[in-house]
Amino acid sequence: MSESDSSKEIPPIPQRIGNWWLGRNLGSGYSGSIFEATHVHSRQVVALKVQHxxxxxxxxxxxxxLYPLLQGGLGMPTLWDSGVFGCWDYLAIDLLGASLDNIxxxxxxxxxxxxxGSVCCIAMQMIARLETMHAxxxxxxxxxxxxxxxxxSPHEKTLYMIDFGFSKRxxxxxxxxxxPDSKAKRDFIGNYWFSSVNVHCRGKVPSRRDDLEAAALMFIHLLTPRGLAWTRNGVPKTDDAHERLKQQKRRATPESLCRNIPVEFEEFLRYCRSLKFAEQPDYERWIEEFRELKIEYGYGDSDDFVWPPPKPQVLPAEVAAMSPRRIRTPGVVEPQAMAGILNGLTNLNLAEDRKILGDRKNVEDAVRSAQADLQLDSAVTKITEVIELSSDSGNGDRNVxxxxQRLIQLARRTSNAIDNAALSKLVWEFIDVMKSNSGRTLTKEGSAFLDALYKQLADPSVFVTPMRRAIMSPEDSSVTVVEQGTFVVPDIPVKELLDAIPAHCFKxxxxxxxxxxxxxxxVIAGIYKTATYLDSFIDPAIVALPHPALYPFARFSLWSLYGFFTGLFATGLWVVAHECGHQAFSESKFINNTVGWILHSGLGVPYHxxxxxxxxxxxxxxxxxxxxxFVPPTRSDLGLPPLDLSREDRLGSRVTEDVKKELWEALGDSPIGAVLGSATYLLGGWPAYIITNASGQRRYPKGTNHFKPSSVMFKPQxxxxxxxxDLGIILWLAAITYSIYRFGFSTVFRLYLVPYLWYVQLPECYIHQLTRYLPYAQG
Incomplete structure (x- = not known):
């Protein structure tokens, strides 16, 4: 059949379809057209989707x-009419506003x-729309x-989802x-730009996680100048072009996609890709994450999509202090800041203002200056040759x-620098080299150094946090010096760590x-029964011991062992309760929170x-x-000046308040300091933390605690x-009080409080304590 014969079989779309009078064409595509249409009787205006x-x-x-399933949901268009008129299938839906693509x-x-601010609003609303659809x-x-x-109108601030032609139950x-999931080969359904990697590149069955991943890629696209890399060449016209697009999409890591945008978007993309096929996403969590991000940058907490967007509010100093900006990796310099730094180096004032040579005296001064520079260049040449012979550069270009030559060496050394201290030293050397003669033009060698510097500063692995340990000076045993160690942040992607964990651990x-x-x-009940049974034998009428004092000692030993082993298995209950807080107990959020609340309340912890x-x-x-x-006090919190690592600390006989503070700050990393700190924290620190925010954020206002709903850590919702x-803790205290009244303090102390102390010691001291070698990042 010829193309002309085929076109004759499809008549033009009539002016009227059913009771709808067609107006302007709003758009046409592969599957049909959409028109603005008016009802011939009620004069209602709708968008009419027409398809052969x-x-x-x-x-x-x-x-x-699908529309009956979605009717009434916020951001879901209403289906007013549908049917078949002649050879035309039509749907009459709400006439909505501009698309995000047009905007x-x-x-x-x-x-x-x-x-x-606008992208955060889009993120909050789109996640909520997907939650509605998925529900x-x-x-x-x-x-x-x-x-x-x-x-x-009047819902211009609400975003709507449209076009459910590819949607599926x-x-x-x-x-x-x-x-069910399936490994059978399937045709791709979706769009090239934002469909998830699993669906688009691996041909997997789509589920809720893939809708969210597509949304995450769309958010990142909106925040990225020129958009996602694979969208820049347009729609692929050939299979080879499509394959290249998929390959580029598959290789793009969350970290590479989310450079220079807030870390929440990278975390959201990672979260979407970590979900299992049938796992229910935590929509509320991510709506609140993006709301907090929006507040943090001064755009307010509303999810209303206002266009044109309002300017962000300038946060007062005290509010800004309460909402520090998060960055992905300490020590990474943003390109805007980096560009400013390098531009400053490029335009560095390398010499005094040069005098105009119209005056004879100035000409004579310039000649003498040039002769001095020539002598300096000769000296530098000799130095350079000596350095070159001892370097590994091989056959350098003797014509430079x-x-x-010195700039080339600086560029090489910059590429090998592993910390910020080494880089700063190289920058000073670069400035000295540029001032070494009267030439003020940035040559290709100087540009090569700046390129190498940019690369090193942009590398997250070039972040070293110093650690200190006191040693005695070999020259003078009375002198205590500070030896520097380094902690290099491992350059291991999170995905690589997750891939090392067996898949069944995530189920x-x-x-x-x-x-x-x-x-x-x-097991705890068995330990109690065993201890009670053995206790009945510690009686002179049943067992004869050599000395009467051995009976209380035996009873003390028995119940001490009971306390230890009961606390040991109570730690197992704590682990289960802990994982409830991470939503790892089950697939159900309700079950997780219910079990977590019961177990945590029984252990004296306010669960939520x-x-x-x-x-x-x-x-x-x-x-x-x-x-x-576990937020340590800074030296400024202790009233100490910044640490001078070049200074030798002498411990004399006169101990001033400053020396006491220095000793206390240094002892925190010593073994005895760690033991004393752990004992203090475990016996009184945990209650102090939840009641008074001890060891918590020092920037939080006075009165912050874990029992007050209005505390700064919590949101209104x-x-x-x-x-x-709080109710769980009240019930816990009431049970302990009643037990003491009913059975006596000594019984409650022996059966519950001693194991409770062991439970506190085990997870906090041996399982859940931060290493003292972990570097702390400044906000």
């Missing part, structure tokens, strides 16, 4: 069955990145800028179960000038986790308040301004969680 009934991809037919292009995108058993499967639009309507099972808890309880701050602790471990616990945690 014989189309090979009948998306209207698919959408017609982005009007702002200069993708060449120019969208502002962070109703539907996957979108075609996340892109063109399918996210602004709502109609992931909950089987008959079995009510999640669709001494200044250029959550309420049955298996519950079995661990039940087993620990059975601990869970919230502990998550922040894991996200910012070792960060001086963002970590929540977490108010009831903190109240529930």
């Amino acid at each position: 009934v014989g189309h090979e991809c009948p998306t209207n037919r698919y959408e017609r069955h 982005n292009r009007k702002m200069g995108g993708p060449i120019q990145a969208l502002d962070l 109703r058993g539907v996957l979108h499967r075609d996340i892109q800028l063109g399918n996210t639009v602004v709502g109609p 992931y909950i089987d309507p008959h079995t009510r179960r999640h669709i 000038t001494p200044k250029a 959550r099972s309420a049955i298996r986790s519950g079995a661990y808890a039940v087993w620990d309880m059975i 308040s601990w869970r919230i701050t502990h998550a922040k602790h894991h996200a910012s471990t070792g960060h001086m301004t963002q970590d929540q616990v 977490q108010y009831m969680d903190i109240i529930i945690s």
